[in-house]
Amino acid sequence: MPEIRKEITKGLWTILAPTRGERPFDFSSESGSKTDKEVDPNCPFCPGNESETPSEVSSIRTEKEDETSWMVRVFPNKFPALDSEGSSAVIEGDVFKSMGGLGYHEVLAETPRHDRELVDLSVEELELVIRTYLNRFRDLSEKPKIKYVSIFKNRGRQAGASLEHSHSQIMGTTFLPKMLQQEYDLAESYRNESGSCLYCDVIRAEKREEARVVLENDAFIVICPYGSRFPYETRVLPKRHSSVFSDLSNEERNQLSAALKRTLSALTERLGSFPYNFTFHTAPYGLSGGEPESEMSYHWHLEIMPRITTPAGFEWGTDNFINIVSPEKAAEELRRQVT
Amino acid sequence: MPEIRKEITKGLWTILAPTRGERPFDFSSESGSKTDKEVDPNCPFCPGNESETPSEVSSIRTEKEDETSWMVRVFPNKFPALDSEGSSAVIEGDVFKSMGGLGYHEVLAETPRHDRELVDLSVEELELVIRTYLNRFRDLSEKPKIKYVSIFKNRGRQAGASLEHSHSQIMGTTFLPKMLQQEYDLAESYRNESGSCLYCDVIRAEKREEARVVLENDAFIVICPYGSRFPYETRVLPKRHSSVFSDLSNEERNQLSAALKRTLSALTERLGSFPYNFTFHTAPYGLSGGEPESEMSYHWHLEIMPRITTPAGFEWGTDNFINIVSPEKAAEELRRQVT
Numbered sequence: 300m301p302e303i304r305k306e307i308t309k310g311l312w313t314i315l316a317p318t319r320g321e322r323p324f325d326f327s328s329e330s331g332s333k334t335d336k337e338v339d340p341n342c343p344f345c346p347g348n349e350s351e352t353p354s355e356v357s358s359i360r361t362e363k364e365d366e367t368s369w370m371v372r373v374f375p376n377k378f379p380a381l382d383s384e385g386s387s388a389v390i391e392g393d394v395f396k397s398m399g400g401l402g403y404h405e406v407l408a409e410t411p412r413h414d415r416e417l418v419d420l421s422v423e424e425l426e427l428v429i430r431t432y433l434n435r436f437r438d439l440s441e442k443p444k445i446k447y448v449s450i451f452k453n454r455g456r457q458a459g460a461s462l463e464h465s466h467s468q469i470m471g472t473t474f475l476p477k478m479l480q481q482e483y484d485l486a487e488s489y490r491n492e493s494g495s496c497l498y499c500d501v502i503r504a505e506k507r508e509e510a511r512v513v514l515e516n517d518a519f520i521v522i523c524p525y526g527s528r529f530p531y532e533t534r535v536l537p538k539r540h541s542s543v544f545s546d547l548s549n550e551e552r553n554q555l556s557a558a559l560k561r562t563l564s565a566l567t568e569r570l571g572s573f574p575y576n577f578t579f580h581t582a583p584y585g586l587s588g589g590e591p592e593s594e595m596s597y598h599w600h601l602e603i604m605p606r607i608t609t610p611a612g613f614e615w616g617t618d619n620f621i622n623i624v625s626p627e628k629a630a631e632e633l634r635r636q637v638t
Numbered sequence: 639m640p641e642i643r644k645e646i647t648k649g650l651w652t653i654l655a656p657t658r659g660e661r662p663f664d665f666s667s668e669s670g671s672k673t674d675k676e677v678d679p680n681c682p683f684c685p686g687n688e689s690e691t692p693s694e695v696s697s698i699r700t701e702k703e704d705e706t707s708w709m710v711r712v713f714p715n716k717f718p719a720l721d722s723e724g725s726s727a728v729i730e731g732d733v734f735k736s737m738g739g740l741g742y743h744e745v746l747a748e749t750p751r752h753d754r755e756l757v758d759l760s761v762e763e764l765e766l767v768i769r770t771y772l773n774r775f776r777d778l779s780e781k782p783k784i785k786y787v788s789i790f791k792n793r794g795r796q797a798g799a800s801l802e803h804s805h806s807q808i809m810g811t812t813f814l815p816k817m818l819q820q821e822y823d824l825a826e827s828y829r830n831e832s833g834s835c836l837y838c839d840v841i842r843a844e845k846r847e848e849a850r851v852v853l854e855n856d857a858f859i860v861i862c863p864y865g866s867r868f869p870y871e872t873r874v875l876p877k878r879h880s881s882v883f884s885d886l887s888n889e890e891r892n893q894l895s896a897a898l899k900r901t902l903s904a905l906t907e908r909l910g911s912f913p914y915n916f917t918f919h920t921a922p923y924g925l926s927g928g929e930p931e932s933e934m935s936y937h938w939h940l941e942i943m944p945r946i947t948t949p950a951g952f953e954w955g956t957d958n959f960i961n962i963v964s965p966e967k968a969a970e971e972l973r974r975q976v977t
Contacts, residue, residue, distance in 0.1 A: 302964075306865030308836060309817070310824050313865045313959045320962035380952070380960045393832075394840050395864050451951030459950025468951065476956030478648070485649055493732075497647060501733050525734050526645030526652045578955025604954055611798025612790030612807065613719070615943055616917025617815030618957075620652045621719045623659035625641075 301382050301400030303474065311477045314380050314400070322378035326456045326463055339413040343377070344464035346411045353377055356405060357434055359427050370424065371431045372408045373469070379404035380470065387444045387473055403439050403471035407431055408464060416465050416572075417454070418563040426556040432467070432579070433545050433552070439471035440545075440584030446475045447583055450544075455574030458606040475583070482580060483597050490596040496540050498598030501525075510627045514561055514637045518554035521562050523626035523633070530608055530624035531570060531633070533562055535601040542595035544581035559601070561637055566605065568636035574606040640721055640739030642813065650816045653719050653739070661717035665795045665802055678752040682716070683803035685750045692716055695744060696773055698766050709763065710770045711747045712808070718743035719809065726783045726812055742778050742787075742810035746770055747803060755804050755911075756793070757902040765895040771806070771918070772884050772891070778810035779884075779923030785814045786922055789883075794913030797945040814922070821919060822936050829935040835879050837937030840864075849966045853900055853976045857893035860901050862965035862972070869947055869963035870909060870972070872901055874940040881934035883920035898940070900976055905944065907975035913945040 301316040325342065343351040346367040357373040375383065381402025388399045409417055409428045420428070432450050439448045452467040453460040489497040505512055505522050513521040513533060521535050535558055537551065547555065566573065581599035614620055640655040664681065682690040685706040696712040714722065720741025727738045748756055748767045759767070771789050778787045791806040792799040828836040844851055844861050852860040852872060860874050874897055876890065886894065905912065920938035953959055 304865040306863065306867065307828075307840070308821055308824060308863075309865075310820060311865070311867075311958055313867055313961055315866075315961050315964050317962055317964060317967075319960060392843070394836070394843050449952060449956055451955050453950040457948070459948035470952060472958075474958070476958050478955065478957040481649060481957075482647055485647060489646075497733070501646070504731070504733050524645065524647075526643040526648075526650070527654075528645065528650075528652055576951035576954050578951050580955070602955065609796070609798040610949075611792040612915035612917050613788060613809060615915050616790050616817065616919070616941065617788055618817040618820075619650050619811075619813070619815050621658060622652055622654055623656055625654050625656060628656075 300385060301380060301402075303381075303398040303400060303402075305396040307394055307396065312398075312474045314402075316380040316400070319378050319380055322461050324456075324461045326460075335414050337412055337414055339464070342413055342462070342464050344406070344408045344462060344466060345413050351377075352406070357431060357438075359431065367411075369408075369411060371410070371427045373405050373431060373435060374408075376404040376406050376468065381472065398473060401444060401473055403442065403445070403469070405435060405439075405469040407435070407467040407469060409467060410465055413464050417452070418560070418567050420560070422553070422556045422560050425560055426553055428467070429547075429552055429556055429559075432469070433547065435469045436545050436579075436581075437584060439469065442471060444473045445471040447472050447479060449476065449578065451576060451578040453576050455572075455606070458574035458576050460574075479580065483582070486596040486598065496596060496598055498536060498600065499540050502536060502538060511630045513565065513630050513633045514558065516554050516558055518551045519558040521558055523630040525626060527622055527624075527626040527629070528620035529604050529606070530622060531566060531605045531629045532622075532626070533566065533603040533605075533629075533633070535559060535562060535603070537599065540598060542582040542597045542599060543584055544579055544599045545584055562603065562633075564638065565633045565636040566603070569632050570605060570607065575604060576606060577601060577603040639724060640719060640741075642720075642737040642739060642741075644735040646733055646735065651737075651813045653741075655719040655739070658717050658719055661800050663795075663800045665799075674753050676751055676753055678803070681752055681801070681803050683745070683747045683801060683805060684752050690716075691745070696770060696777075698770065706750075708747075708750060710749075710766045712744050712770060712774060713747075715743040715745050715807070720811065737812060740783060740812055742781065742784070742808070744774060744778075744808040746774070746806040746808060748806060749804055752803055756791070757899070757906050759899070761892070761895045761899050764899055765892055767806070768886075768891055768895055768898075771808070772886065774808045775884055775918075775920075776923060778808065781810060783812045784810040786811050786818060788815065788917065790915060790917040792915055794911075794945070797913035797915050799913075818919065822921070825935040825937065835935060835937055837875060837939065838879050841875060841877060850969045852904065852969050852972045853897065855893050855897055857890045858897040860897055862969040864965060866961055866963075866965040866968070867959035868943050868945070869961060870905060870944045870968045871961075871965070872905065872942040872944075872968075872972070874898060874901060874942070876938065879937060881921040881936045881938060882923055883918055883938045884923055894940075901942065901972075903977065904972045904975040905942070908971050909944060909946065914943060915945060916940060916942045 353375040362368045385401040386399025387401040582597040692714040701707045724740035725738025726740040921936040
């Protein structure tokens with residue numbers, strides 16, 4: 300059974316999940332390049348193998364009756380970091396604090412095709428993935444005790460993926476992640492001091508300077524952040540001030556799909572088939588409550604982190620970063636690849 | 639020229655160091671296992687190749703006259719993340735803040751032998767390494783503008799090392815690292831509330847519970863932390879309350895060498911030849927000023943982080959961790975290997 304423990308000297312929660320260690324790995328090569336089969340009979344995420352995953356929680360299908368005719372499919376992680384049947388009991392010692400391992404950990408198969416990556420999907424197919432993120436974000440946010448829903452993707456073995464079939468993960472946690480709490484606090488302080496949204500001001504400044512802008516469309520702007528931690532780190536931000544991911548309009552959902560497609564394509568043109576993580580950063584769904592969304596200081600966005608270098612002792616010992624590619628160089632190279 | 643930039647949405651500094659990207663890699667195999675030569679003529683850190691590194695800044699030698707007869711040798715990093723001749727000018731924009739790349743980045747060759755790892759050194763040889771850490775810590779701490787000195791080691795390619803000859807790194811920075819600031823703040827809050835040192839209280843609790851203690855000697859205790867972020871994460875703490883690493887007595891320096899030798903040996907027995915980072919966490923040298931050292935709330939220590947799993951989207955998107963090996967299991971397995 301998982302357990303959530305406080306690392307009291309660093310002010311963060313660690314999830315202890317021994318059963319995660321039992322999960323299978325299927326990468327056929329060290330570099331993480333895939334077989335070219337449309338369906339891999341040994342892949343638990345491929346159509347026809349639905350019985351190898353826990354029961355589906357959500358899907359988008361072309362034909363309602365056929366189990367294998369899904370476009371996007373969500374199911375609980377077979378080797379979950381958190382347990383939907385777990386306890387939420389809190390044990391408060393003087394220096395040792397823990398919580399039961401209650402939480403949700405789902406897998407989203409982004410395409411039935413084993414031979415496709417997220418970047419290979421059409422804008423229309425990507426839009427189904429994003430629609431499903433929104434569905435799971437809302438649904439898990441409304442579960443009792445859940446404080447935050449993390450939506451993320453690990454692509455490639457070097458980025459921590461264990462299975463090669465293109466997928467994302469969704470975790471609902473009973474704690475607010477440390478990074479989000481810090482981002483909320485910084486956004487709130489900034490607004491208290493300046494009267495404006497930190498992220499809206501960053502967008503204005505990036506548009507003025509141009510050097511770190513990769514692309515934009517009507518609703519989104521994509522930049523390599525000024526203080527980028529990783530080479531080719533890329534951030535996708537809504538141009539309209541919006542705190543919660545699920546406040547996307549239908550039109551904005553289409554625009555996000557288009558911006559993501561162009562961004563992943565440019566990164567792939569520049570870096571080849573590259574390992575990466577991406578994570579949505581958002582205010583919690585429930586946070587808005589009665590308050591008008593526009594009154595909240597946070598500004599949701601997507602962070603894409605190519606994993607082509609290895610964070611080492613300096614990074615793990617300081618929480619600061621050494622980045623060997625300037626964001627101006629990264630953005631300039633990516634702009635050349637944007638179509 | 640390096641530059642230091644504020645990541646304003648996350649409250650951290652990033653070092654942009656494009657020349658770091660030019661450094662060579664010499665690992666002879668993917669697993670990072672080394673050649674068995676005592677001296678590798680192609681290795682810039684081996685005796686006889688002293689001219690391939692920038693001029694030595696410190697060393698311990700058996701014979702003063704012979705350039706190649708060193709036991710431990712420190713020199714500036716040829717591909718530094720920071721520049722000892724750099725500027726410390728601060729540029730304060732509304733959302734873009736930067737500092738010049740002033741700082742120090744040194745390499746410490748821990749042994750002349752290419753075929754030895756840190757764990758292979760005798761306690762006496764390790765003591766020379768620690769004596770040299772202390773020398774560099776004091777020396778760089780006293781340089782103008784330097785706010786913190788990070789001492790760390792990257793062992794193995796998966797842990798971010800680029801050269802296989804056993805070495806550590808020392809960086810003097812014009813900013814206090816984010817993780818250290820947070821640790822100081824948490825230790826200070828804890829003392830204000832409870833009247834005692836957080837780390838001393840953790841040591842007392844760990845000794846009472848026993849389950850996470852790996853070993854101890856007169857001056858040091860080694861534990862797998864209650865909220866361990868990584869499998870087999872291990873922490874070496876002085877049992878006497880002490881804030882600054884350089885306040886070690888000679889006897890404590892010997893005891894630290896012995897504790898480190900036993901800890902690395904136990905980890906190697908359990909994990910084989912494993913990639914790891916370690917980092918010293920200390921109050922800044924200058925911080926004590928006139929104040930009695932015992933009055934400071936922080937408690938220096940060494941953190942050893944085996945890199946046998948890959949932090950992924952959840953970790954990089956939240957600053958929380960999923961750990962698949964409980965610290966009780968890790969400590970129990972390591973205790974069995976301790977000699």
